[in-house]
Amino acid sequence: MKKKDNITAYLFLMPVTVLFLIFSVIPIIYSLYLSFIMWNGFSINKKFVGFNNYVLLFSNNEFYHSFIITIVYTVLVTTLSIIIGMILAYLLNKNIRFRSLYRTMYFIPVITATAAAGVIWKYMFDSSQGIINKFLNFIHLPAVPWLSHPIWVIISISLVGVWKRIGFNMVIYISALQSISPLYYEACEIDGATKGQKFRYITVPLLKPTTLLLVIMSFIDSFQIFDQVYVMTNGGPMGASDVLGLYLYREGFKVGHLGYGSAIGWVIFAFIFAATLIQLKINRKGEEVY
């Protein structure tokens, strides 16, 4: 009887497992293999070069440049989207009018296709024709070179990243807020705590596990950014928004450095893996103190 049960379980797991093997595991192993060879994707000659691709990568300034930009983007998006998402969730968890309308509004960016959103933002950010600069002009503020200045461009793409993530963070926070027992707040009120104190000493600490989850998810997601930058700036101006994903794409698929591109991919993976472990560890240490 038990064995039969197992067979059914395996059969049910099989389709996903097969797809996972074909579309994830095999390509991952293949890309690891690729990162040790020099190959342009077409030629019959594949040259085994050992760790040479990685050596080249770590001695290339462009890689560090892309790495720093990606980190800046990731940190900006993660912190801002979590802070704003938490505040929104706190506000929209109260009994206000049109509550579900607001929730829907903030969630729409999450389900919008990134590429489509990127194109629209690109038009809005246009320095001469864009609606944002036209508005700034209307209220007598100077125009901002959103996508054509090396520093502004990072801020602009980060803003879009934040805009895209807020809704998701908000929804997760709302469900977490609803699981906080009102007893805590009541106890606080008896002790005479203000609204701000309640938020600071009850809400925020009790949301900590959720925050950790969102930090990790947002970090992993943002670090792999590609499509949004691809449609908005394509890495420009002058490589100022050349994030790692884009660097990988150009090297691997556009100019025929397939091995080098795979090496970039593996460095991205290793970094995300290490960063996630550290984040988990920091959190566990925090728990011990309590």
Place this chain on the structure above:
Amino acid sequence: MKKSIKKLVSIMVFVVLLGSLAACGKSEAKKSNVPTSTTTETETKKSEKVVIEFWHYWDGNNGKAAEELVKKFNSENNDIEVKPIFIPGAELMTKLQAAISSGTTPAVAAADISSMANLKASGKLLELDNLLKENNVSVENFYPSLLEYGRLNGKLYSLPVSTNNLALFYNKEIFKKAGLDPNTPPKTWKELESFCEKITKKLPGTYGFEFYTQVGDSGEGLTWQLQPYLWQAGADFIKDGKAAFNNPEGEKALTFLTGLINKKLAPVGSWDDFAKGKCAMVVDGSWMVGIWKDSVNFDFGTAMIPVPEIGKNATNMGGEQIFAFSKSDEENKAAVKFITYMVDTKTQIEWDKKTTFMPISNTVAQDKDYLEWVKNTEPRLQPFVEQQQFAHARPSIEAYPAASLAFAKEIEKAYYGKVTVKQALANAEKAVNAELGK
């Protein structure tokens, strides 16, 4: 009872998934029994068609023209059916790469000339020499510089199917408003610059001239727009396997372009201002005649690219090559028959008229009908036709895409004023040579 249903469902799901996976891999039917017309059973042998796929990236007007040509071929050949499949330009090479490694290549494809070095190196292209002879195609007809892209170790793997070059476009209405003669485009670099000065002075907010200044997707946009000026000034891009632009001639070319940006006569970082009517002149390809004639709301003219005071005419040659992947004998024959049709003078004249591409062979270039058509219907193609003789070919080597990107990255810094012309060229030389040495 319940368990057996569960099991049945899971098995069914599994089988369906496997089936769909298998279907992914086998998209190409080798043969199908498509009846050519209302055939009786005795005729089934005759009605067996060879179905082959033709991948290309021509969109819009050009795509329509390509499909019409294919349709005509299909109606003329009862035993072959060519299925044209459009793949966006940015994806074609990635798709072909995947197709080559999984063995699901199309029978015929057309790709940019700059991609040919990589495609030939795959070892999967069909050798055309003998099959072309069987079809009585004399290769000598095609321009030698175009034919060069198809050759590897003395064998021929592709034929030119279209070509184009870069020339100057100018907005006649802006010329009039700036007090310039709308029928006298600039002929020299100096004239170009003085025209720009007049235009920007008279019409603030309008640029005089624009060229591609961003690295973008692959760097090639910037590189291919800059190369004509290098050649005009007497420098080269790659010569004898080495970068050949870090010299006084190269400096002269780049100084001319950065000068236009520094004097605010040309924009940096933006592109397509010409089509929006915000820039008076641009250097672009012949195919833009066909696109802009219907899509811009101003009158424009064309001219050969202005030359330096001491220098020569030059332009960059673009275009596509058509080739077949080695498959079964039957498919190979069908593929070569289709290629033969596509490069045939008659087809080419129709093709060039519809797309405003340039002639690929002398027979087309000297065809009375074609020349008459240019003169009467599309005189704006005249400068391109005249320029074809000065068109330079980009080196057909596997390292070219990487070299082009390395070059563009360094030159972009000069356009943005971050480094001097001398530094940019020296850095670019180093970067390009590094790619060539790999």
